[in-house]
Amino acid sequence: MILDNPKDLSQNFYSYLLNKSRSNREHRVLILCATDVDAVCAVKILLHLFNCDYILYSLTICSNFTDCIKAVKPVRETVRSIVMINCGAAEDVYGRLKANKDARYFILDSRLPVHLHNLYSGKAVRVLRKVDASEIPAFDSVFSQEEDEPPKKRARTDSSVNGDDDDTMSQSSEMSGSSQVENIRERREKERKKAEWEVNRKIIESNYYKNVSYEDSSAMKMFELAHLISKDDHNLFFWAIIGLCDMFVQRKISSSEFVKKSIALQGHVIRLTHNVDVENRQAFRITYGQDLALRFYRQWTIFDSMCSTPYTASIFRTWETKGHQKLHELLADMGFPLSQCKQTFSAMDYEIKENMVEWFKEQAAQWNLPDLISSGTFLASYGFNQKFQINDIALGLHACLTLSDTSSPEENVHEALEILSKEDFKRIEYALRLGRDQLSIFRNIVQSAFEERLFVGMNTYLQVCLDNISSTGNKFTGRPEALIPLALFLQQTYVVRARGNKVSKVPFVLVAELQPPSDDPDNDWVYFVGLPGHDNINSGVTNFMGRAFREAAGRVKIDIEQWSFDEYTIRTRKKNKITFLDALILIFSLPSSGAV
Amino acid sequence: MRALIGPKENQASQVYYRTLWWTDVQRPSLKMYGRRATDLIRGLDRAAENSIPPYNGETVRAVCEEIKDIFEANQQDTGRLQSQADTSSHQNILHSIHFRHIAMERNKRCLVAYHYNRAERLRSIRWNLGGIIPREIRSTLSEKEVEWFNSYNTELTNYMMELDGLNLTVHQRPPKEHFIHVRVLLDYGDYETEDGETIHLKKYTRHVLPRTECEHLIRQGVLEHVHV
Amino acid sequence: MDGNDLETQPEDLNTSNTSETTTMQLLAELKDIWRNERFAPELLPHHVDLVDCLLEQVRVMEGNVGKARGKEPYRCHVHKMELNRIRFMLSNYLRCRLEKLELFTTHYRQLSAEQQEHFLSPAELTFLNNFADKTDELLTNSVAPYLPTGMPVLDAWKKNPARPKLDSFVFVQPKEVLEGVILDAGTQDGREEEIVTLEEGGQYLLRYSSVREHVMANRVLLM
Structure with a gap:
């Protein structure tokens, strides 16, 4: 069952849970939450709503689908409602989680495509998102309704259709000649049709599951629900925007999509912040406007920020000394004295800070940097002094979830939930610091990738192998999820x-x-992250690499495992690494590979 | 130690204590009464506030030995007093008897203080952790203390029975909310609430539970209170 | 907050009109008694009937809430909160008394039988006796085997047991005009005795011994 618009959400999802918890005191909702920022924000909003209505819940964090199965197992018999946030859309939830028959699953996932079993499981599984009806294959083309009848029965029915029930014996012996041939022909016809249907089904399914893409941040969906039931406030809005910005920053949605969505939120921005007491020192406001698209520039020096933002780093080639010089030239052109550039933003002169955006705008045209100024970014401000770009906050939270490889993902998620808990900018500053640390690590890895020539490029395929043992000092630290932004x-x-x-x-x-x-210590996994071409990421954002991986693994018969909820992230044992890479290269060099 | 706050010391014993301290500092090799008793008390003093250090049976017995020795010496001296006709050295003997008597009383007092303090700590364990002694603590107690704990437990339970089953150990903090949000710190497994609901407490999960259920689990360190 | 939600109950959560008002009265009384007990250095006379009454009320209310479970969850929730609060107050009051008993065991045991009846409820008396016996047993039996036979262990302790400090200072708010309150009686400060009158509703800082009888008779509030 698909719940399209917010009204459906509130009736068939929220009201359903509310009524269940009122009629049955022991009703408890099991929430399975993925380990990305959007999921964390969505969970925060949902928990807030549950808290208002005293709905009991149990929250478990899952990094991949095996964790989900483990989480459901102990409560299989008793659980009645399961809410999955940013997990489970791509898996057959009803078949694999195997909870009791009365359980209802609610899947809130920004991933597409949704597994067909989830869409067609009737009331048991409710998918909380808009799904384009034209893209879903029809029920009949992927699920077979017919049952195979045993041949004997068919013969008997045929004979009864022909008429005589009494003389079946004599009649069947009479009909042995012609009707048997007919039977065989009919049977063969049915089998042929079935085989054709199977082939068709395989084609339809492979087309349907080909591309992974993302749409609609889960946190935003929760906010819309909250808005509809009139329980929203600026905190929820803040969390929802963080979720949306996270999708943009991780390139899960294109920038045009992001802009469209941001403009649609302007109404909320005005509504929720107009009555904030302007004189209050610690007042929290959200604003939307033009700003520099440089990461963490408000917490860092301009120079560092430009070296760490992928856009400017790639244009100026900041890993080379030539690049540094060019950058200095640009800053000098804009009128920044050298000493100012080396200061952190908060310590710069007031004049420079005020005019920075203007100056950058002028130079952007000259130096051909169209994306340097973004037409709209969200800013969160606490009082007069503290202003943060919400994109930066999303990056910071992502670092909080992925930077440390010693703490478990669950601990990280709980820490992230704590950071979002209060309107306390000190915690946000802590998260931003983690974000900067992570970007510095990335910068160093990029530098060593170019210096040590780690890019292996062919015309059809590009790869980088990071080996933690041999690289000189620029090691990757963190959880595997951080490999995606690094890639x-x-x-x-x-x-x-x-x-x-x-x-x-x-x-x-x-x-x-x-x-x-x-x-x-015996853990010898090698992690792979596959991304489509750069153009693809900028415009349509569909990722077919999952299928490519599966095909390559199938050809050389090695086992691969999906280590997160995304198909294009897999891992395999070290010994299989070379064979797998060879198989991949082969697939991509074939001229008519089904992948592209 | 609270029960022993009270009567003021008399002059002689004050002098005695000061001498004890002085000798300890200057001439540790000199044998003085009361050293082992002071060790007992110091051991308890050093221990962290809610913990019970292992029962120091050896020192207790040593202190008792000392008391015995003092008592016998006093007996001898009293005998000598009675037998001797010469009253010139009576004063000296009387002084030493008096001195020894004070030392004995002090030893007894330290012993009583030691055991009483341990009993107090046991009592707070009963209030915080419930009627069953955890294994780690069980090994630090003497047999008599275990007996005392069990009987205290029974008395407390009987008293609470009189009160219509009102469990006094549960409501130790003013209730602000009926339900609180908790995070699970240890793998606990299945937990059954008073209502009969079974919740699976796995590490790193988060739940909403009635306050009364959670209190003792929070005290045990299984759960942690989080704010929404 | 106390009585309001109890007043507006629907029929099924209500017991009867008379018991409704008595519950409020009982709670107000309990609050005063609880405060006094918390701030007094000694054990105050027991109020076993009040406690029993309230426990009964709590039980009845709990039963009603249980019956009306599915219908109005918010109301049940609020009632449950109220029950928790009452239980907390009762527990705290009784715990406070138990703590005083455990602290000043010998002192209370040495009271005469009528005094004991006045200050302790029967259950508390049993508890006190058992507790005292068992603690004495523990203290004696831990060391007696190693001492010369017949040597008393607890004699010095029992001679000078810990007693409640009746001279400690308390904040007092009289509920009515109190005449003839004697200050500084029998202290060694060398000050002379004074006799004062305390106004109703005023707040004073005095020695507990001066207002002891008034506290017992519930004429003042300790703060």
Whole structure:
């Protein structure tokens, strides 16, 4: 069952849970939450709503679908409602989680495509998102309604259709000649049709599941629900925007999509912040407007910020000394004295801070940097002094979830939930600091990738192998989920530097051997992240690499595992690494590969 | 120690204590009465506030030995007093008897203080952790203390029975909310609430539970209170 | 907050009109008694009937709330909160008394039988006796085996037991005009005795011993 618009959401999702919890005191909602920022924000909003209505819940954090199965197992018999946030859309939830028959699943996931079993499971599984009806295959084309009848029965019915029930014996012996042939022909016809239908089904399914894409931040959906039931306030809005910005920053939605959605939220911005007491020192407001698209520029020096933002880093090639000089030239052109550039933003002169955006705008045209000024970013301000770009906050939370490889993902999610808990900018500053640390690590890795020539590029395929043991000091630290933004960074820098037409269409694979955790030294997984061509990411954002991985693994018969909820992230044992890479290269070099 | 706050010391014993301290500092090799008793008390003093250090049976027995020795010495001296006709050295003997008597009383007092303080700590364990002694604490107690704990437990339960089953150990903090949000810190497994609902407490999950259920789990360190 | 939600109950959550008002009265009384007990250095006379009455009320209310479970969850919630609060007050009051008993065991045991009846409820008396016996047993039996036979262990302790400090200062708010309150009686400060009159509703800082009888008779509030 698909719940499209907010009204459906509130009736068939929220009201359903509310009524259930009122009629049955022991009703408890099991919430399964993924480990990304959007999920964390969505959970925060949902918990707030549950808290208002005293709906009991149990929250478990899952990094991949196996965790989900483990979480449902102990409560299989008793659970009646399961809410899955940013997990489970791509899996057959009803079949694999195997809770009791009365359980209802609610899937709130920004991923597409949704597994067909989830869409067609009737009331048991409710998918909380808009799904384009034209893209879903019809029920009949993917699920077979017929049952196979055994041949004997068919013969008997045939004979009864023909008439005589009494003389079946004599009649059947008479009909042995012609009707048997007919039977055989009919049977063969049915089997042929069935085989054709199967082939068709396989084609339809492979087309349907081909591309992974994202739409509609989950946190935003929860906010719309809250708005409809009149329980929204600026805190919920803040969390929802963080979720949306996270999707943009992780390149899950294109910038045009992001702009469209941001403009649609202006009504909320005005409504929720107009009555904030302006004189209150600690007043929290959200504003929307033009700002520099540089990461963390308000917390860092301008120079560092420009070196760490993938856009400017790739254009200026900041990993080379030539790049540094060019950057200095640009800043000098704009009228920044050198001493000012080396100061953190908060310590810069007031005049410079005020006019920075204007100056950058002028220079942007000259230096051909169209994306330097973004037409709309959300800013959160606490009082007069503290202003944060919400994009930065999203990056900071992502770092909080992925930077430390010693604490478990669940601990990280709880920490992130705490950071969002109060309107306390000190915690946000802590998260931003983690974000900067993570970006510095990425910067160093990019630099060493170019220096050590880790990019292996062919015309059809690009890869980088990160080996934690041999690289000189720029090691990757963190959880595997941090490999995705790193891959985006690496790809962008390479593509912009190479400046070829073809390069921007070529898929990219990042291979990384992470340090095994201390409690599991035999852990010898190699992690793969696959991204489509750079153009693809900028415009349509559909990722077919999952299928490519599966095909490659199938060809050489090695086991791969999906380590998160995304198809294009897989891992395999070290010994399989070379064979797998060879198979991948082969697939991409074939001229008519089904992948592209 | 609270029960022993009270009577003021008399002059002689004050002098005695000061001498004790002085000798301890200057001439540790000199044998003085009361050293072992002071060790007993110091051991308890050093221990962290809610913990019970292991029962120091050896020192207790040593202190008792000392008391015995003092008592016998006093007996001897009293005998000598009675037998001797010469009253010139009576004063000296009387002084030493008096001195020894004070030392004995002090030893007894330290012993009583030691045991009483341990009993107090046991009592707070009963109030915080419930009627069953955890294994780690059980090994630090003497047999008599275990007996005392069990009987205290029974008395307390009987008293609470008189009150219509009102469990006094549960409502230890003013209630602000009926339900609180908690995070699970240890893998606890299935937990059954008073209503009969079973909740699976796995590490790193988060739940909403009635306050009365959670209090003792929070005290045990299984759950942690979080704010929404 | 106390009585309001109890007043507006629907029929099924209500017991009867008379018991409704007595519950409020009982609660107000309990509050005063509880405060006095918390701030007094010694054990105050027991109010076992009040406690029993309230426990009964709590039980009845709980039963009603249980019956009306599915119908109005918010009301049930509020009632449950109220019950928790009453239980907290009762527990705290009784715990406070138990703590005083455990602290000043010997002192209370040495009271005469009528005094004991006045200050302690029967259950508390049993508790006190058992507790005292068992503690004495523990203290004696832990060391007696190693001492010369027949040597008393607890004699010095029992001679000078810990007694409640009746001279400690308390904040007092009289409920009515009190005449003839004697200050500084029998202290060694060298000050002379004074006799004062305390106004109703005023707030004073005095020694507990001066207002002891008034506290017992519930004529003042300790703060």
